[in-house]
Amino acid sequence: MSRVTMGFPKLRVRWLWRSLASRLALLTIVFLAVPVLIYDQFQRADVTTQTLLLQSAQRQGDLIARALEPDLSRANRAALPHLGSVLGRFADENTRLKLLVRPRTMSGSEAFFYVGAAPSVPTDDLNAERRQLLEQGVLDRLGASCAGNAPLALRLPRSSGGMEILTSVTPVNTEFGCWALVTSHTAGGYLESSLGRPYWSTPVVQAAALIYVGMAALVMAVLLGVWRNLHRFRDLARDIVSGGIGGDGGQGAFAARNTVPELSGVAEDFDRLVDTLRESARSLRRAAEDNAHAFKTPIAVIRQSVEPLRRSLSGGDHRSQRALTMIEKSVDKLDGLVSFSRRMDEAAADLIAPPRRRVDLSDLVERMAGGYTSLLAERQLHMRSRIESGVVVRASEDILETVIENLVENAVSFSPQEGTVSVRLTSNGGWAELVVEDEGPGVDPANLPRIFERYFSQREPGRGMPEDESVQNQAEATHFGIGLWIVRRNIEAFGGKVRAENRPTGGFRMTVALPQA
Template identity: 60%
Template sequence: MAAATPFPRKRPGGRGRWLWRSLATRLVLVLLVFLAVPLLIYEQFRSADAEKQSLLLRSAQQQGQLVARALEPLLAGLDKRGLTGLGERLAPYADSNTSVRLLLSPSMGPAVASAGAAAPLPPAGAEGFFYVAAAPAIPTDLLDLERDRLIEQGVLDKLAGSCAGNYPLAIPVSQGGGGSELLTSITPVRTPMGCWAVITSHRAEAYLGAGAGRPYWQNPEVQVAALIYLAMAALVMLLLVEVWRNLRRFGDLARDIVQKSGPAGSFADQNTVPELAPVAEDFDRLVATLHSSASNLRRAAEDNAHAFKTPIAVIRQSLEPLKKLVPATEPRGRRALDMIEGSVEKLDGLVSFARRMDETAADLLEPPRQRVDLSALLERVLKGYRGLVEERGVELLTRVDPDIAVRAGEDLLETVIENIIDNALSFSPSGGVLRVTLRRRAKQAEFCVEDEGPGVEPSSLDRIFERYFSQRPPDSGAADPMPHYGIGLWIVRRNVEAVGGKVEAMNRAGGGLSMRITLPALAG
């Protein structure tokens, strides 16, 4: 028997380690990092911005308390006649970004009673507060809106109940020009006229920034930073995707070259990344070298075989007249002629063996990949074995499903079939049965050859596919005069694996050996 050193079927490091090295996997990881980093940073920045605004708001509220304390002497000595021009007296405490308002609830002070019984009392509670003055001046409709907001928030209700304490606020109110203010503090001051409410507010954009009163992600600086980050992430992802797509094109072209499913292309033409241009050119040179090497090997195998076959044929023809000249009564001469004839036959076998080795090496460099009708090929090969099988006294049983096609080379598969059958026939005893089957199983073509020979030691089932391995028990019962060099099954495995198939050997339960080859079957 003969065999081949099996090709490695597992990627180094295992599937898990190979997956981590995959460019597609790393591309997904980079994408996840690009998504996770802004989320983490955004939360940190949002918390810092919220803390900053909280500090600014407390500062504004304290400023409002100071304004109220500064106005307290003025309000304490104020009477009804002093209400006129009160807005001008508030002006020093206001500026373009800070506003001061005064509300009065006369129902809570003794001044209401002194106004005379004829005057109706203003409503009690929050509705009893009225705007008296503002600096800078504010339209009346906006003042009413602001007052309604304070009532809704329940602030004026608290003042109406005690007219004491200080109430820090953070209530946004719209302005007439489309901007917004933030009411930051309301401080009550009790005087003989009633309960005054000193309200301070600040322009939100100027005091707390453009993002005051809205989600942090709506801030312009956050959006600009996000756009820059997204642009950088997009550039990196585009670069990685382009490299990945380039490698995919390389892989597709490599499969087309191996399978010969289309016109031969160039890696350089498929490349779109300048940095990969030297790699693409090296691939093109490698493919050209492989094609050239395969052609040279086939040509050398043919030339060498022809060069050796010619003198061998001359020697064989020259032996015929010598046999006639040496009489049967000369045993030494006849024995010498028989030895020469045997050596010539062995030499002829060695030349054929060398040619097959060279052709096999060429097929491994450039395995043919065209559509082959495996059913028709097997029927044709089996037809050529009918006479040899009958001569050996072996019964040949066949079952070949029709229209099973694979993508390979016809000569390559013919060599596989012949080597498998030759191996089984060489071990089949006279009177034995040789079974050959070909069937379709799902998307696989399964070719099986079973003999009734001695089988193989279980420890040697894998070794029979090694190069130059041959194990033939002396009592195998086979009448096979041909020499064996231990490469038949090696060529089988090499050829089968070169076209994407698999070959395995197993001992049969009833004795003998079963060889099974599976190849990807073509649809239809």
């Protein structure tokens, strides 16, 4: 018991791993988790890169400021217009310099104004840059001491087009006032980095995200395509089962519903399998009918030929009369065997291709229960029925008639005189439950698991139809142990269940459950 209990979780885990839905869910989790982890690692690396870039820009600004310090120390109001040419010695196509000054006679961050730029910058751009420095509090942080190199990462658009990154503001304190050297860059290495903007907005990250999303979408599209195709196959299989494989095949074909070229061979094999099953079912039914007709004809001839012989031998020797009696009994048994063989073949065909359509089970049970009036009267039995209306199932009416007939006749054959056969049909949680009970001797508990086996029969000698019944009834009186086997196999073919049990108060109970339509 413990081995089964311990093995069940392993089997369930193995089943979940093999499930396409589980793998699709796991792949979705991976596709969501991987970019988060990679983005976090790359962002950390980018922070380190930004730090190095800003330190490099800060040192560059500091070196340029130290080189400018002698010129700035000698500067006065008359020299201010010429400082732009001085800055030009240190600027290049990627590095831009702007110089602000706050004379000693003035105070506050608002007192800073531009006195030079290399290369030259439009006044509107300078004003926009000054506003950014004021809003960021950079000029305020210089303070009265005019000290402290301030690393920056401000992206500013230019009226001429493009972007410019302010990387540092280096102060130089002289007798004239506080100078602020603003260093900015337009180099590709700076602009392509994430300085001054979120890491996710960089072109590299956006390009990688697009490629990743495209790859994930392609993989998910492939899996979803297979998933949807398998669902189409499942729906078609259910349609075929609902309509019956033995039908006309109008439910469609697997190949017609397939949308994945690689599954074309599988779809065609499924179609061939369904066609083979349909043809097998039709062949079995035709063979059953043809064989029964072929055997019944000579049996009828033998039976008709025996009757004149019996009349001609009336009053003759007992050996001849006995021989004729044995012939008649053998013919009756042979007739029963032919009927049995036909029922077996038809049952096999029904198992291969059970036709399904909506059947009003309430109406069918009520009609069949009423048809046993004469038989019950002959056997001195009573019937009690309770049939709930509106119970509908998907099955074959002919097969259900055979099932009900076998259940009721089984109960009748075991019921004692003045006994009661009970037939009850109810709806229970989406299932239609048909219960047939009798007041007979029941079944030996040791044989309960075997009563649905083929060829198994547990009957007392002499129990069955009376000896003086018609030939047809005599044939039916021959029990070959297939009635309950047919019941179980047909009910299970329709997705139902059948259960047998002895009643606590005596007698036997058969319960058939079918899913409601």
